Structures are given as C-alpha cells and as structure tokens.
Amino acid sequence: MEATRRHVVVVGAGIAGLAAAWHLRHEAPGLRVTVLEGAPRIGGKLRVSQVAGVPVDEGAEAMLARRPEGKELARAAGAADELVHPAPVGASVYSRGALRPMPKGQVMGVPTDLTELVRSGVLSPAGLARVPFDQILPATLITSDVSVAAYIRARMGGEVLDRLVEPLLGGVYAGRAEMLSLDATMPAVATAARTERSLLQAARAIAEKAPKDAGPVFTTLKGGMGSLPERVAAASGAEVRTGVMVRELSRTPGGWRLVTGPTRDPETIEADAVILAVPAPAAARLLSGEVPKAAAELSRVEYASMAIITLAYPRTAFPEQPSGSGYLVPPVEGRAVKAVTYSGVKWPHLAEADPGVLVLRCSIGRLGEEAVLQRGDDELVALAMAEMAEVAGARGLPLDSRVTRWGGALPQYEVGHLDRVARVRAAVAVQPGLAVCGAAYDGVGIPACVASARSAATAVLSHLRDEGGGEWREDRRAAGAR
Template identity: 50%
Template sequence: MNADTTGPHVVVAGGGITGLAAAHRLALAGHRVTLLEADARPGGKLLAGEIAGAPVDLGAESLLARRPEAIALARAVGLGDRLQAPATTTASVWSRGSLVPMPKGHVMGVPGDARAVGGLLSEEGVRRIAADLDLPPTEIGDDIAIGAYVAARMGHEVVDRHVEPPLGGVYAGDAHRISMKAAVPALFAAAREHATLTAAVRAVQRAGAAVPADAAGAATGLGGSVFAGVRGGVGTLPGAVADAVRAAGGEILLGAPVTALRRTGATGWQVVSGDRVLTADAVVLATPAGPAAALLAEHAPAAARELGAIEYASMALVTLAFRRPEMPDLTGSGFLVPPVDGHTIKASTFSSHKWRWVADAAPDLFVLRTSVGRHGEEEQIHRDDADLVDASLKDLAAATGLGARPVATTVTRWPGGLPQYPIGHLARVARIREAVADLPGLRIAGAAYDGVGVPACVASAHRAADEIIATSETAAPGAGHSS
C-alpha cells in the first residue's frame, strides 16, 4: 500500500463494480483502502473475453448513458476515448413465431398509444389498451406489481408480449412480482398523479423529451445515445478501475473472501479473511445480499433478516461465433422473447451488428449471444454447455432461419446474478439502511438495493463512500493495519 496515504483505513468487502467504485472514491479522497474479493479476478458480472479470437463481453455489455455515474467512472479511469454508442438499437420481439419490430413510444414496454403496438398485439389486445382511457382511476397505494397494474388497466396481452420482454432482460424476473416503484419509479410517480395509465406514460415521455438529447448525453460525447459500450467490452472497466485504485494507493486482494466482522472499540472493525485479520476504521459491504446477511447477523440482526429475504435469479449467456457468409440476413441489434411463448432463450443480441468494435475486430465472423434463465428457472443454468448451445441454436433457427453451425461457442453462467425487486423492495431497503445506520463506520452498497444496472451500482458505491468520507472528516484516523 502506498505509504503516502495516511487517511483512515477502509476495508471494502466485494470486488464487483460496486466495490471497485467505492474503493476508487475512497482512495481518491485520501483514505487507505483495502479491497477484498473472493474471486480470482475483480469485476463480478462484468467480464471481458473472446471467442474465435474476437473480443466480446461475457457479462453485462452496455451502460445506461443517460445516467452519468458509469460514464463518468469510465472517463475517470482513462476509458473515455473507448466509449461507443451502439451502431444500432433497432430491436425486435419474437412473438407468435415471427420477429416483429419493437414498438416505439413506450416506458419499459408500457405504451402511450394503443396504435403503436398494433403490429405486435391482436386487435382485441389493442382495443383493450385503448380502454384504459375510459377506466376509473386505480388505487396504487405504497407500491404495486407493474404486471398486475398494467394488466388491470390495459389487459394481459400487452403485459405478456410487450412488458415482460424488456423487464425480463433487465431483471430476469416476473412482471407480476416486480415492484413498479423500484423498477420503473418515474412511471410509478406519474401513475399516482394521473387518472389513467396512458396519461402517466405520456407524462413520463414528455418529461424525457423536455431534456434535449444533447443535454442528456452532453457529458458522454455520444450524441445523446441512451446506451453506451466500451471498445474491447464493458468488462474492461473493472480492470481499469482496479488499476486506478492501486495507482491511488489502494490495495486489492483477490481470492480473499470476508468470513467475519468484529467490532473493536466504539467505532472500529476487524475484518477476517481466512487467516488474515485487517483492522479498519470503516467497512463497505459491497457483496450480494446473502453474504452481507451472514456478516451482519451478529451486529445488525434485523438488517440480516431483511437481506436474507432478498431473492436472486440465475442466468446463462451463450456466445456463438459464425462464419459471416453463412449467416442469414439479420437486421437490428437482436430480439427479445416473451416468456408466454415457452422458448428457452429470453433474448438474443447480434453483437456484430450492435457494437462496431466487435465487427471491426472480427470482420469475417458474426458474433451473437443468447440469454437463458429467469427467476424460478434455476434448472436452466445447470444444463450442460452442449445442451444450452443446442437449445439456443434451435430457438435461433426458429426465430431467424439460422441454419449454420457455429465455429466457436462459450457458455458463461451467472448463478444468483440478478437480485429481484418484488413489491415492497424499497421499503425493505429502507429498513436495512436504518438498521445498518446504527453501526458506526459501516455502510452497504450494491445491486441488491437501488438498481441492478452499472450506473446504479456506481451510485450506490459513491453514496456509501461519501457517507464514510463525511464521517471521517470529523473523526481522528485510527491505526488501521493488517496482520
């Protein structure tokens, strides 16, 4: 560790993008930082790799660019010149055996105009959406499942074929369980202010349109694109952040799971990792909910109980490389799949179309990937690699006419990869934070709390780090060390 760093010692448990972002923030503020990661590499669900010599993302592949946190972090660690907008964002929905262009003008699949989804839904489904304008207001209360609310206002068909696909892509969950307040907060707030869901969607759309695209994306230099990638993969971001942490004097220890926390005095902590014990002035728990619950069981049992109740979905990504001349005429960035149709895959991304850096690095190949697994489908990720590849190829053939065999395949599993946000999730998070607030010098951060995307995780990390920084400014540094 850099001997010039003389501030309070903070131990960060967990080296996913959340833990790395917290460590980076703390190190730049002059704190002595030790990050402990159980895996042999940092980055969590951000993973860069290759297939048939082509660079690819084997985990998260894009950043929400209209939130500033992830883009700003990428720039801060030297990746600014590698940020790219997608080459295309035109997607389809594979519904009832056909690829249908994804309708425009919706908020997480909830349409603001029934006519916009005419190509995807039946005539009866379109009429049912329009009927929302004639229904009396629906009492929402403190929270409601987005699927249940939309179905009551606009019918089940639009939920099954237009809301479930994007929600499944983000949360790998069930729209009838996912909290509208947590997953689509702008729509939840608007729905409480307007008599109809249609009016609420249009209000959210107007609010978005009121912010010029250039203003929304000014800090990104991406022309207001909603999403951004990184040349070489979003999976290169963790390594860049880790390098920046080390350059700022921080220490990153891999293969070092945190197995216990102990209080020392009024405010200090001992962090146990195998036979290593670190004494810290403060701790950031940036682990998934289960490990955080185990570590907090003795110190904040109420928080531990709430954390233990957070469920996760598992998923797998199947990455496939084909000889480009053998491919059918695919268009757009890929397609989403409504679960109601019973297919194995829930989405496919045409990586060589979506990201210029993939196409440029492997012009003779066409790289695409499928995703498999939703909440409650744990058995899917336990299928062997060949089975998942065959199932993906079967669905791809049915959806696109693809008959070629891949020249290379890679299956990446993410067990317990996505926390679920059911009704009451934000209230649960508030209770967890209230219980943890009684522990001096300890903060929590990660995808389990305020959002599963990279920007939300970075924001969560910065919130935890900033609270520790603010506290340490009024307290004398301790004598943190490792032994």
C-alpha cells in the first residue's frame, strides 16, 4: 500500500489530539489524518469568549514557558508573534484570615529559605517552629510511591502541607494531597527524597539547579490559550470532524475499525492506525474489547470537577488596585473559592484591551467538594462577588460575569499513577498501530499534553514505517523537495 493512502484516525480534538494530528502530518505529509471529536467544537478544555468585551480564557489561561513543547507547537501553528508573558508581579496565599505573600524560595510549596518563610507570615509560630526539625529528624525512607501528604507532613509538619503545598497542588489538579502521588505530581522532590535526608536541603538543591536566566515561568497567547486549537487544526492539514462520537473500536486484519454515529444509523471508518486522545473513562470504554487490561487501569482514574467564575469590574470598584497576580486559598480556610487570578493585572494585554475594566477569575471546586458545584450560576457568581468584596474590597456590581463549568475535567494522579500509566502503555503497545495520549498520563499542562501527543504520533509512525519498508522517509523528503 502506498504511503499517501495510509489513514490514521485521532479520536479527540483537545490540544493533545490536535497536536498528535500536527505531528503526524509534519513527519509524514502524505499521510491521511482524520480527527474525530464528539463535541460540537474542538479544543477540549481550551476555550475563549468575551467578558465585558474582553476576550478571556474559560479554561487554562497559560502554559509553562520553561518547558518547550507548548511554545514550539504555537510557533509551528503560526502564533509566534502572539506569545506574551505575564507582568512581573507576585502571588499571595490567603492564610490565617489574611492575604500573605507567597514565600520567596519554594519548590511547589516546599520552602527553601526559612527567613523568607517567616517573613511571609503564612504559617503560625507553631507551624514555623516545626519546620527546622526536618534537618535533624532521621531520614524518611521511601521505597515506593507515597502520597504527597505523607511525605511532606513527616518532614516539615502539617502547616507546610496544608497552607503551602496543598493549595499549589489544588490549583493544578483540584485534588487532595492525601491522595496525590509524590512521584507523579512532585517528581523532582520525589527523586531528591530518595537521596537526601533533609527535605529542606533537597528543595534547596532543586532550586540551585534551576537556570537563573530561564525567563518567565508562564506564557500565553494574546488571543487567549483558547485560540490555539483552531490554529493547530489549520496548520495540521488534517480533516477535523466535530459532533462525531466514536462508540466502538475493534481490530481488523489490516488495521482498525471505528464505529460512530447513532446505533440506528452507524458509520464505519477504517484506519491503519488509531490514537486515542480522550479522557481516561472514554479511552477505557473504547479499549474494553481489544485491550481489557488497559481499559481496567484507565477506568480507575478519578477526575475532579470545577468551575471558573469570570468577573469584569470597573477598576474604580477597588479602593486599592490589586497589586499581585492573585492568590491561592488552602482548603483548611474553609472557603468556597480556592484560587483567584487578577487576570487584568497578571496579563498586560488584557488591561490594554480596556484600561477601565479589571477582569478576574475565581476558581471553585476540589475533589470531594462537588456539592458547591450543584449551585446555580447566579449563586456561584454571588460567591465570587462576596469573595472579592471581603478580600479585595470590591464595591458595587461587576459589569459582566461568566460561569464556566468543567465537569470531570482534571485527572487525579493518585499514588501509583506512574505504574498505572506504564501498565496501560505496555498493554496498548502490544496492539499494532494503537497509541494513547492526553492529560490522563504524563501531566495535565499544555506542554505535557503536547509531549504525550508527539510520543503517540511517533509510535504510530514507527509502526506504519515498519510495515511500509521505509517509504515514509522518502515521502517526507519528496515533500520537502517540493
């Protein structure tokens, strides 16, 4: 069979699926790639819409700038000139009833500088007194994966865990440190924990290894991260079909068969290879027939739901303009809002869009707190407004508001997650021309999803090249010559 007739189907048009399609077409321009998305739009958790006339992200508003995959994809999709960085302002923690600066010198909440920790005021005197014991306590032996809570509490006590590590992890996973994997969510700390007796010394070593001139931690696009999926889809040259739900996946003598559409009027699609870029529950359903071991593992991945309430206030509503990028709220504070981002302060381009408007985003919902998300949109807006009135001193009503609900949005990397992912990939690898990617595996951020998509595309192309006797490389050189 000629290379130009080979067909790969990517199931899922979130950023992972679209990145997989782009990598497939970039490496093999003659390849036919079809992306199937069950929702009426592409982009998954990346979406942008206007609030008070200002385009604001509804999902992730930024990506790590110090990890290259996301930026590389944005540049490849023609968005190099759109990349912008946040203002150099600090963040805070709402701790012990007040906003306090995030301590300088910390690694995912683990302090590296005790003087700065004291200066921040985040911990109580008793909590501060517990931290130095880390340097004299016997080593905490770790021979297998443990929860973040178990290790951090053993080394530095409950307050470092509750008031620094927990809110930072909650901002990423909307999860609980008691359940989250140390190896999967804090890999650098986990590695150091196996070689260093003191967590404080380990965190300092990690901080010292970090490049001093690495630049800003985050970046976004002027049009919002939600503008990236359409750019990637267009750049890939793949056929993207929305509103097409894949119901079945099965092996055929020549590859794979996908069944889509309603049961009364099904459509069958044949493919030489398939990449599943969907959340774990959907992947488990599709793999249940052909790869039951992988399906069983994926069915055990928990997901957390959350909501983002975006408010646009006149800047005159604040007696004092917020000076930082926002703040995190530890669960021990017992507040509904878990994080606030002053988007109009953090991102200068949003302030430039309308200097008289301050846009901010309030995040609500953690694993186990689904009850608050059962409230209506008006009630969630009221919760966010009350938070802003109490903490930031906002007066009056916002000019506009928006509630975005992300049900089952964030996979939980529980203890043993890395081993689970390894078992899934081992089971899938046995099936020729099949791969998986997305947030359920190697990281929930955009660069991590793009990296997993590239790995999946590479695996599929390797299979097709092995079957095609090297014709893929010839195909790419020919395309380049043209």
